[in-house]
Amino acid sequence: MDVKHIYMDADALLEGHFKLSSGNHSQFYLQSAKVLENPRTAETLAEALAIQIQEYGITVDTVCAPALGGLIAGYALASALNVRSIFAERVDGTMTLRRGFDVSKGEKVLICEDIITTGGSAMEAAAVIERLGGKVVAFAALANRGFCQRENGNTTRQHNCKLPDTTPFFALADFDFAMYTPEECPLCRNGSIAVKPGSRGN
Numbered sequence: 001m002d003v004k005h006i007y008m009d010a011d012a013l014l015e016g017h018f019k020l021s022s023g024n025h026s027q028f029y030l031q032s033a034k035v036l037e038n039p040r041t042a043e044t045l046a047e048a049l050a051i052q053i054q055e056y057g058i059t060v061d062t063v064c065a066p067a068l069g070g071l072i073a074g075y076a077l078a079s080a081l082n083v084r085s086i087f088a089e090r091v092d093g094t095m096t097l098r099r100g101f102d103v104s105k106g107e108k109v110l111i112c113e114d115i116i117t118t119g120g121s122a123m124e125a126a127a128v129i130e131r132l133g134g135k136v137v138a139f140a141a142l143a144n145r146g147f148c149q150r151e152n153g154n155t156t157r158q159h160n161c162k163l164p165d166t167t168p169f170f171a172l173a174d175f176d177f178a179m180y181t182p183e184e185c186p187l188c189r190n191g192s193i194a195v196k197p198g199s200r201g202n
């Protein structure tokens with residue numbers, strides 16, 4: 001499956017000069033919501049991810065996604081795995097389970113994101129699950145931003161990857177493009193100004 005082309009076809013692989021939430025700059029930005037606005041595409045991607053997970057041989061009872069970014073990917077993956085779908089959300093900045101969602105002791109939970117960058121939100125959701133007695137058996141995302149190492153992937157684990165290296169991480173592709181501090185950004189050096197993704201309606 002050519003995930004990069006799916007992102008390009010959906011205008012979800014933006015090229016320009018972006019200021020990321022970390023403060024770093026990049027020439028590219030992934031807008032997964034544009035890919036997932038087509039439910040059939042969401043289904044196709046989730047099914048491919050589910051096959052990887054099933055072939056690996058782990059049992060999953062429930063998929064939990066950190067809202068808002070992971071919501072659609074998590075729901076589609078749960079559907080493909082035919083398991084329960086729940087999501088964690090921030091209340092006053094703290095990740096929590098609401099809406100009557102519960103986790104039973106020993107329940108095997110997979111944490112699903114749209115994109116894993118360093119895995120910060122995924123780890124916050126994992127902490128919620130484990131506090132309630134659940135067991136986080138895997139992490140998954142449609143795409144890996146290149147800081148963590150997925151099963152069968154090409155990128156190596158970077159120091160800023162927050163996912164534990166003892167838990168499998170599944171993704172469909174590695175998007176390993178460069179990120180710069182503002183001081184060392186070659187785009188800035190050429191006189192261009194970085195924009196926050198979303199600030200121009202995207």
Ligand code: ZN
Nearest residue numbers: 025185188194
């Ligand atoms: Zn820049």
